[in-house]
Amino acid sequence: MRVGQARPTVERRQLGLTLRRLRERAGRTQHEAAAAIGKARTKIVVLEEGVSTATDDDLVALLNCFGVRGPERKTVLELGAQARKRQKRRVYVDTLPDAYDRFADMEANATEISCYESGIIPGPLQSAEYARAVIEECDGIWWEKSKPEGENRLNFRLRRLETLWGSTEPKQLRYVLTEDALHANMGQPEVMRGQLRHLLSLLYRRDDLAIRMLPNHAYGNPARGGGLTIFGFGDRAAPVGYSPAVYGSSTYYDEPADVAALRRAFDRIWELSLSERESKRLITELEET
Known part of the structure; x- marks a missing residue:
């Protein structure tokens, strides 16, 4: 870790990987993301690597650049706030x-x-049919049957396997x-x-x-x-x-x-x-x- 870089805690690495995923989903380059916050591309590099933090203003600018709105935007801002904390603890929940x-x-x-x-x-070893059976066993137990959470979780698992x-x-x-x-x-x-x-x-x-x-x-x-x-x-x-x-x-x-x-x-x-x-x-x- 170079001088001036933050310790790559789980929160910072999660923030960096989340921003990378959102940037790639939006079809934006690291240069475009850097321009959105008025900084050099290296700032985006270390941010996505989890060895740097971002101010709330920079996160807002990046989320605007990536077109992130609604609950997803709120979650990233909360994750950014956690990533800036330096409290010592054994685990991150x-x-x-x-x-x-x-x-x-x-x-x-x-x-x-x-x-x-x-x-x-x-999970990574599950077939699509097995994954569906796992979700169906939980449907109506861990979430209400009327909610789309079960299908959302199945779709996530299938995307996870592809990735x-x-x-x-x-x-x-x-x-x-x-x-x-x-x-x-x-x-x-x-x-x-x-x-x-x-x-x-x-x-x-x-x-x-x-x-x-x-x-x-x-x-x-x-x-x-x-x-x-x-x-x-x-x-x-x-x-x-x-x-x-x-x-x-x-x-x-x-x-x-x-x-x-x-x-x-x-x-x-x-x-x-x-x-x-x-x-x-x-x-x-x-x-x-």
Whole structure:
């Protein structure tokens, strides 16, 4: 980090990635964004990289340039206010609207993803039919049936898959699935068979993807009953940990000691799991039954 740059906290990185997404959606260049706030292009570069903050006036000018209005505009301004704070805390809890968009930004920007989830196929590995079945199970429980939130979440998941798997940047992707997730009754039986075929298709097509299965009888799982994700960014930024929740706010960890603990937990789960070859063989056997 160069002198004069801010510490790249989760809030600042989320703000930068959000502004990059909004700028690209609007079809604006970094030069045009810089002109909107009367600064050099380097200001936009460091802002989007999460190593600089922006004043409220600059954010307003950028949002005007990108044509952002309504609730989305309010959320970005609130995120900007949080990014300018320097309070010390162990975790960052994202309580602002559309938290899943900022999670997807972090996921797409990462060069390394290590993910463990219990009882469910992780989002990036889900087929469209499986993702729909997951949303339908939650419909009328976590949101009212009359609200469009379920369809919005499904559309988001599908866009998220396109962004992740459509990226041309090299990534290292490691996922641990629990055995019960492979046997779950998710929608109709054909949905689960299709999901197993989807996993095999990803493994055949992606050299950067590794999947391991954690058996039910495995002893010593340090994240039993929970889940975790670690985003790595190579030399560009420090890693960030994430803890998923069935319902509630997204929780991020960027303190080195916390990320190191999550890394130890994932590495332990990875060691306890079947090898990639054994896991692939098990998925194939289940798909053929």
